[in-house]
Amino acid sequence: MSALRKIVRKYLIIALVSCCGLLYAQTAVAPEYQVKAVFLYNFTHFIEWPSSTFPSTKSPFIIGILGKDPFGPYLEETMSGENVDGHPLIIQHYDKVDEIVTCHILFINKSEASNMANIVANLKGRNILTLSDAPDFLQRGGMIRFLTKSGKIQFQINLQAVQSAKLDISSKLLRLAEVVDPN
Amino acid sequence: MLFADLPIQKKLMRGINLISGVVLLVTCTTFFSYEFYKFRQTSTEKLSTIGKIVSANGTAALAFANHDDAQEILASLKSEPNIVAACFYDEKGNLFSQYPANLGADAFPVKPEEAGYRFSSSHLEGFEPVMQGSQRLGTLYLKSDLGAIYERFQLYGIITAFVIAISLLLAYLLSRTLQNTITKPILALSETSKIVSDQRDYSVRAVKLGNDELGSLTDAFNQMLAQIEEQNKTLSEFNQKLERKVTERTRELESANKKLELHATKLKESEEQIQTIFRSAPDAVIVIDEAGKIVRWNPRAEIIFGWTAKEVIGKSLFDKIIPDRFRETQKQEIKQFIKARNGTALNKSLELLAIRKDLTEFDAGINISPTILNGKYYFIGFVSDITFRKNAEATIKQKSEELAYSNKELGDFAYIVSHDLKAPLRAIASLSNFLEEDFGDKLGKTGKQQLNLLVGRVHRMNNLIEGILDYSRLRPDKSKAGIVNLNHVLKEVKELIGSPGNIEIKIENPLPTIMFDQTKIEQVFQNLVGNAIKYMDKPKGIIRIGSSIEDNFWKFYVADNGPGIDERYFDKIFQIFQTLTARDERESTGIGLAIVKKIIDTNGGRIWVESQLNEGTTFYFTLPMN
Numbered sequence: 001m002s003a004l005r006k007i008v009r010k011y012l013i014i015a016l017v018s019c020c021g022l023l024y025a026q027t028a029v030a031p032e033y034q035v036k037a038v039f040l041y042n043f044t045h046f047i048e049w050p051s052s053t054f055p056s057t058k059s060p061f062i063i064g065i066l067g068k069d070p071f072g073p074y075l076e077e078t079m080s081g082e083n084v085d086g087h088p089l090i091i092q093h094y095d096k097v098d099e100i101v102t103c104h105i106l107f108i109n110k111s112e113a114s115n116m117a118n119i120v121a122n123l124k125g126r127n128i129l130t131l132s133d134a135p136d137f138l139q140r141g142g143m144i145r146f147l148t149k150s151g152k153i154q155f156q157i158n159l160q161a162v163q164s165a166k167l168d169i170s171s172k173l174l175r176l177a178e179v180v181d182p183n
Numbered sequence: 184m185l186f187a188d189l190p191i192q193k194k195l196m197r198g199i200n201l202i203s204g205v206v207l208l209v210t211c212t213t214f215f216s217y218e219f220y221k222f223r224q225t226s227t228e229k230l231s232t233i234g235k236i237v238s239a240n241g242t243a244a245l246a247f248a249n250h251d252d253a254q255e256i257l258a259s260l261k262s263e264p265n266i267v268a269a270c271f272y273d274e275k276g277n278l279f280s281q282y283p284a285n286l287g288a289d290a291f292p293v294k295p296e297e298a299g300y301r302f303s304s305s306h307l308e309g310f311e312p313v314m315q316g317s318q319r320l321g322t323l324y325l326k327s328d329l330g331a332i333y334e335r336f337q338l339y340g341i342i343t344a345f346v347i348a349i350s351l352l353l354a355y356l357l358s359r360t361l362q363n364t365i366t367k368p369i370l371a372l373s374e375t376s377k378i379v380s381d382q383r384d385y386s387v388r389a390v391k392l393g394n395d396e397l398g399s400l401t402d403a404f405n406q407m408l409a410q411i412e413e414q415n416k417t418l419s420e421f422n423q424k425l426e427r428k429v430t431e432r433t434r435e436l437e438s439a440n441k442k443l444e445l446h447a448t449k450l451k452e453s454e455e456q457i458q459t460i461f462r463s464a465p466d467a468v469i470v471i472d473e474a475g476k477i478v479r480w481n482p483r484a485e486i487i488f489g490w491t492a493k494e495v496i497g498k499s500l501f502d503k504i505i506p507d508r509f510r511e512t513q514k515q516e517i518k519q520f521i522k523a524r525n526g527t528a529l530n531k532s533l534e535l536l537a538i539r540k541d542l543t544e545f546d547a548g549i550n551i552s553p554t555i556l557n558g559k560y561y562f563i564g565f566v567s568d569i570t571f572r573k574n575a576e577a578t579i580k581q582k583s584e585e586l587a588y589s590n591k592e593l594g595d596f597a598y599i600v601s602h603d604l605k606a607p608l609r610a611i612a613s614l615s616n617f618l619e620e621d622f623g624d625k626l627g628k629t630g631k632q633q634l635n636l637l638v639g640r641v642h643r644m645n646n647l648i649e650g651i652l653d654y655s656r657l658r659p660d661k662s663k664a665g666i667v668n669l670n671h672v673l674k675e676v677k678e679l680i681g682s683p684g685n686i687e688i689k690i691e692n693p694l695p696t697i698m699f700d701q702t703k704i705e706q707v708f709q710n711l712v713g714n715a716i717k718y719m720d721k722p723k724g725i726i727r728i729g730s731s732i733e734d735n736f737w738k739f740y741v742a743d744n745g746p747g748i749d750e751r752y753f754d755k756i757f758q759i760f761q762t763l764t765a766r767d768e769r770e771s772t773g774i775g776l777a778i779v780k781k782i783i784d785t786n787g788g789r790i791w792v793e794s795q796l797n798e799g800t801t802f803y804f805t806l807p808m809n
Contacts, residue, residue, distance in 0.1 A: 035248065038248075039246075039247055042246035042247060042315075042318075042320075045242070045246060045315035045316050045318050045320075046242075046243060046246070046315065082318075085316065085317075153248075155247075170243070172240070172242060172243035173243055173247075175243065175252065176243050176244065176247050176249050176252055
């Protein structure tokens with residue numbers, strides 16, 4: 001029995017150490033992304049995608065990140081075990097826009113800002129909600145832009161772009177957002 | 184006072200008021216409870232709805248941690264003044280946003296609790312999960328003040344109380360009117376029944392006030408009264424009959440009692456009389472039983488026989504008073520009677536020799552009668568010492584024989600004397616005739632006159648002698664009696680007398696036919712009627728003759744309206760040779776009535792006279808009917 005106990009104790013210690021390492025890694029990520037990860041997830045509740053985007057009821061709900069992932073572990077934490085109307089949540093990272101096959105929400109890192117117009121144009125006509133921190137994201141055809149005002153994370157919405165992507169956006173969400181006309 | 188004892192009016196009133204009170208109370212309580220429950224439910228539902236709306240509205244605010252928005256949403260609760268506190272908890276259960284904003288944090292639960300709404304003492308509070316789709320984003324807390332509710336319920340209570348009060352008042356007023364329609368006939372009935380029971384007057388009738396059950400009850404009651412009245416009448420009639428019967432019976436009983444008393448008195452009297460008779464009877468009274476033993480012995484018996492009652496009671500009668508030589512015969516007589524209920528010696532007077540205590544014998548008259556007392560035969564014997572009577576009888580017999588002889592001699596003498604006297608009288612008459620014939624012219628007027636007087640006296644003398652002869656010849660002779668119709672007799676008498684025209688003879692009723700010597704009854708009527716005519720002094724004379732029956736006698740009368748007879752002479756007129764007028768005035772021998780009296784007397788009758796001077800005279804005489 002003591003032999004078995006020793007083995008269990010050894011693995012517990014390993015697990016704890018690895019956890020500590022994870023925690024450390026997380027703290028390196030900017031705290032605002034923790035909130036943004038939650039927001040990202042919460043958008044799934046206030047926006048409806050056309051059913052054509054789900055080939056079956058078991059088809060996954062895919063959240064994609066284009067460019068560098070700024071969320072660290074938060075996104076994973078937020079999404080783990082959750083689903084959207086029965087569709088399991090899957091996070092996918094894309095380096096290039098061409099890689100995107102099926103995606104419902106696409107967070108575009110501001111690192112891609114120089115190529116933004118190209119990306120947006122590429123995604124035009126597809127039912128993908130695009131989000132980004134990039135300052136002229138909406139002007140370039142993006143849908144929702146996070147911004148921080150007096151320490152609070154807020155968002156702006158390009159309603160035209162959302163509607164042209166055939167996405168139904170909840171008025172409740174619109175009430176919180178700053179609706180911007182990019183033109 | 185027990186409820187059951189209350190007057191029906193009060194009962195009804197109380198009943199109605201109690202029922203309406205209970206109904207009202209139950210109704211109001213039910214409504215109140217329902218209202219309260221409903222209100223709570225409604226309040227809960229309302230709060231829950233508000234909660235749902237607010238939470239729905241707050242989803243985005245929570246999801247995107249927008250405090251301002253959350254604040255704003257909560258501030259919208261201002262329109263609900265009942266809601267005194269509200270707050271959002273975030274997904275982790277931390278207080279996210281509160282309302283009103285200035286309220287201290289301790290006014291809210293630290294952590295959200297289970298979803299749902301609960302009533303606390305004065306508040307309704309609840310937690311509503313904030314969901315977006317299936318995602319829980321947080322929790323809403325709502326707290327509603329129930330003061331308003333309670334205020335409302337206070338109002339409700341006041342209204343209810345007011346309604347109950349008004350309803351009770353109305354019920355009371357209505358019941359007063361309604362109960363009248365029920366109690367009035369009942370009271371009338373009760374009043375009537377009270378009169379009936381108090382005054383026993385079954386003729387009263389309850390007044391019918393409607394056609395409901397009380398009406399039928401009144402009818403039934405009246406019918407019952409009628410029946411009772413009828414029965415009472417029958418009963419009283421029966422009673423009267425009974426009373427009458429009782430009275431009748433009582434009267435009968437009383438009369439029977441009276442009779443009985445009378446009877447008892449009579450019995451007592453007769454007993455006393457018997458005792459008196461027994462004690463003071465001139466005869467010896469002796470009672471013997473069937474065996475001939477002496478039972479009673481009266482004082483007279485003591486004197487006659489010399490034995491005292493003490494000495495003889497219980498002894499054999501025959502041994503005591505019957506001489507030896509007759510004793511057996513007497514005993515046999517008694518035995519014979521008991522055996523055959525008759526005997527030769529019983530119930531008739533016997534004369535036999537009896538013996539005294541001193542052994543002297545004497546003639547005794549004995550009469551023995553059987554009698555039954557308490558089912559036993561007794562014999563009552565009356566014994567008298569008839570020695571004296573026997574002697575007297577013997578004397579009377581001798582004397583009457585002597586009298587008869589002397590009477591006959593006297594009769595014979597009178598006859599002979601009369602007969603012998605008649606011969607010289609006849610000679611005197613003849614000689615007088617010769618004198619008149621031969622020397623009539625020589626005698627002269629005076630001589631003739633005197634000669635006539637002589638002839639008259641001779642005639643009178645002759646009549647007297649004839650009368651004496653008649654009288655002496657009157658002897659009772661039954662052999663000459665025969666059937667005589669007195670009507671015929673009177674007819675003959677009237678013809679014989681030839682009454683003058685101024686005198687009427689009236690037979691006032693048909694006279695009977697009797698057994699008598701016809702010559703003698705003719706003599707009687709001839710004398711009586713003849714006398715009446717002879718002495719009649721009235722210009723119109725009436726002689727009435729009639730008969731009647733009195734006891735066992737015929738009673739006859741001969742009445743006239745002549746001069747009448749002084750009462751002094753009522754006896755004298757029946758004596759022989761007695762006349763009330765001078766013989767020269769009326770030619771009379773004074774023998775007629777003497778003969779009449781003799782005839783009546785010798786035939787067992789009686790004759791007497793009733794008269795009033797100048798009015799008339801009535802002769803009565805009786806004759807035995809057999």
